[in-house]
Amino acid sequence: MARHGSAVRTLPRSGRLPLPPARGPLSDALTTFLLSAGGEPRQEDLMRLAQRAHTVDVLRDEDVQLTLLLLYELHHEGIDQVVDDLEWDLGLLWVRADLEMALQRSLQVLVHGRHGFGRGTRPEFLTGPARVDAELVALATARDATGLTAHLALDADLEQFREFFVHHSLHHLVPFREVHSGDPRGTSGVSTTRTTIDLGLDDAHGAYVSRLPATSLAAVNTATMFGLHRRDRGALAGHLAFSHLSSPSLGTAVGDGLRRLGLRGGATGSSAPETQPAQPGPDAGTGRELVASLLAAEPELAADVVFGARAGASLARLVAEEVLGAWSAGTSSLLPADHHDDAPDSHQVLRLVGRRPRG
Incomplete structure (x- = not known):
């Protein structure tokens, strides 16, 4: 498979983002x-x-x-x-x-x-916390139409796993990282700290920012934008809830794939990702409880909550489609090192x- 060079890179650990x-x-x-x-x-x-x-x-x-x-x-x-x-x-x-x-x-x-409805509106089917919660669960547990989870579990090679973790290497930067206190996983639900070391990747802050394509940066920027603005508090809650709810499926697929390659995985258990959508894991309650609490106080944010969740799901699908498209063509999903x-x-x-x- 043609590559743009190894994803492995070592940078000074100043704690600041290297200027790409x-x-x-x-x-x-x-x-x-x-x-x-x-x-x-x-x-x-x-x-x-x-x-x-x-x-x-x-x-x-x-x-x-x-x-x-x-x-x-x-x-x-x-x-x-x-x-x-x-x-x-x-x-x-x-x-x-x-x-x-x-x-x-x-x-x-x-x-x-x-021509769809905009944020701040309240379509009838989205009114009420119970309907919003059902929408979040449906989004997060839907079958992965892109095939990324199945590919990671069953077919991805070592270099593709390296690229996958590079794509997720900035997810810990989003403003709601504090919600994960004590949880080593980023918003993708994937244990990145230990596994990046296992895969020979550099875990320094922003080590691979110059290799990440626009869609991967857009996923991080969207989460950051939601977290920085009070106006987006509903979208932030929905985005976070989706991330928590969808983590079991992706995390399990990653764990299965890494064990298949003889490496330690970030998840336990097994799955059949091509046929069985995962159910919310025990940590999914954090996001759902946040949404329930927010809507109890501000029910008018229901549409914004669903917008944030749908934005997270849509961006995840966009990134997955581009990554799998590159891999299917026999090329790297990352930008070349000298891009x-x-x-x-x-x-x-x-x-x-x-x-x-x-x-």
């Missing part, structure tokens, strides 16, 4: 701005470049998703070589808000289609926004 290569004019302009501590390009130039997010397929756009990830990381662990003072830079906050608006619209289309997506250098960026470089 830019993937287009927007992320290159942002990188220049961050490294110059806000000197170049001007904030208004960044804002102008951010407008392209409203004209592209945001969920699959490498440039937009990497830019949004870097903007979020300013609020988390920080970025190598970037001063912390930029966390609350007003221009960057404006750019982030513009990209979030584009992401929200793309999620609406992904979940409901171009730059023909990003322009800083002088080209300044020319793109109509300014001459200094000096």
